Amino acid sequence: MEHTHDYLIIGAGMAAGAAAKAIRETDAAANIGIVGAEVQPPYQRPPLSKALWKGDKTLDDIDLGTATTGAQLHLGRRLESLDRVAHVARDDRGDSYRYRRLLLATGATPRRLPFEGGERVIHFRTVDDYQALRRFAVAGAHVAVIGGGFIGCELAASLCSIGCKVTLLFPGETIGAGRYPDRLALYLDEYYRNHGADVRSGVRVVDGSAADGGVNLVLSDGTVMLVEAAVAGLGVTPNTALAEQAGLAVDNGIVVDAYLRSSDADIWAAGDVANFHSAALDRRLRVEHEDAALGMGRLAGRAMAGAEEAYTTLPFFYSDLFDLGYEAVGLLDTRLQVIEDWREPNREGVVYYLDGGRVRGVLLWNVWDQVDAARELIAESGPFDAASLRGRLPRKA
Numbered sequence: 001m002e003h004t005h006d007y008l009i010i011g012a013g014m015a016a017g018a019a020a021k022a023i024r025e026t027d028a029a030a031n032i033g034i035v036g037a038e039v040q041p042p043y044q045r046p047p048l049s050k051a052l053w054k055g056d057k058t059l060d061d062i063d064l065g066t067a068t069t070g071a072q073l074h075l076g077r078r079l080e081s082l083d084r085v086a087h088v089a090r091d092d093r094g095d096s097y098r099y100r101r102l103l104l105a106t107g108a109t110p111r112r113l114p115f116e117g118g119e120r121v122i123h124f125r126t127v128d129d130y131q132a133l134r135r136f137a138v139a140g141a142h143v144a145v146i147g148g149g150f151i152g153c154e155l156a157a158s159l160c161s162i163g164c165k166v167t168l169l170f171p172g173e174t175i176g177a178g179r180y181p182d183r184l185a186l187y188l189d190e191y192y193r194n195h196g197a198d199v200r201s202g203v204r205v206v207d208g209s210a211a212d213g214g215v216n217l218v219l220s221d222g223t224v225m226l227v228e229a230a231v232a233g234l235g236v237t238p239n240t241a242l243a244e245q246a247g248l249a250v251d252n253g254i255v256v257d258a259y260l261r262s263s264d265a266d267i268w269a270a271g272d273v274a275n276f277h278s279a280a281l282d283r284r285l286r287v288e289h290e291d292a293a294l295g296m297g298r299l300a301g302r303a304m305a306g307a308e309e310a311y312t313t314l315p316f317f318y319s320d321l322f323d324l325g326y327e328a329v330g331l332l333d334t335r336l337q338v339i340e341d342w343r344e345p346n347r348e349g350v351v352y353y354l355d356g357g358r359v360r361g362v363l364l365w366n367v368w369d370q371v372d373a374a375r376e377l378i379a380e381s382g383p384f385d386a387a388s389l390r391g392r393l394p395r396k397a
């Protein structure tokens, strides 16, 4: 079957949903098509590791409302080839899609453990993964959470809070190694232990196999562990295969200009897969967070419909870990100069990440309503040091 769309969006994640809305707002008569491998229309991913477990949201609440844009959804399909000259893409069922303008919002794929292990080993990213984990992760079940990054930290907290027995395993020395300074990271390790998680640093899961009602995991220190389920968050790799096959510039993601346009004038990219230049931070970035997916999707959609505007937003993200929460702007990388400003022992504070006296990242730990001020600080030329930053972003009453 052959389909024809003015605007074709490849991928049906958050960037795609935001782009479809922006196209519709900018071009009321637009003929929009979305092709996505998942069978669900675009939905919010952050609740999969947080709010859905707390009961703050249900699956009905996370839909992004793409149906209201009138976009034609071609779901459960993967695009396998892209002919840029003919302006046509083909999917895995043999359908073809002619387009005038194209958005690649193909996202990223979770890195995999070095074994399969059956249905109780879940590489966590999608709503299907959430539902699979939910089946096995019931109160009292022992769940291994593998990886100490965003997904590992959020899921370990969520699973503890519903009464699972959680073992959190990661190869680094501490939770969030490389992102959080040592004092905060060690505090977090202790905090997770105090909330009942068995935290095991410096270990990898080297093998695993399905067992009766569970999974047998073999750890790098020789331990064998039988758990009801294992869930992994080992980071992701951007889905660039289609772009590479089509001959677009790719370098840790699809290379785009300030307007999110790729090396082909009729193709844009947005979200986890896009590699853009951040003028504010003076470096190329690929950002894997909700705010970037929604913001880039919106801008790319508007640009495709003729209302071009540069993407200048600093990376922003937030997380909830039990009753601790943080918001962060810019770069969180402990290879930068790190300045910590704790206001009371560990319960709240600000971490600044500096390069050459300029603030490049700010982590606000249980300090709220200071994100805009943090953005302004990053825009200032400085130079800053510990003395000039102390007390700079106070907690608001």
Ligand SMILES: NC(=O)c1ccc[n+]([C@@H]2O[C@H](COP(=O)([O-])OP(=O)(O)OC[C@H]3O[C@@H](n4cnc5c(N)ncnc54)[C@H](O)[C@@H]3O)[C@@H](O)[C@H]2O)c1
Pocket: 046, 049, 146, 147, 148, 149, 150, 151, 152, 154, 169, 170, 171, 172, 176, 177, 203, 204, 205, 232, 233, 234, 235, 236, 288, 289, 290, 317, 318, 319
């Ligand atoms: N709050 C948020 O913004 C949020 C929440 C959830 C997910 N996400 C996004 O989802 C994506 C995936 O999250 P993630 O947690 O998988 O990635 P991540 O990069 O945050 O963390 C990956 C972790 O896996 C560990 N790791 C790597 N190889 C391993 C191995 N073989 N065994 C055990 N651990 C290993 C690393 O040490 C690291 O701690 C990221 O892009 C993230 O930004 C964001």
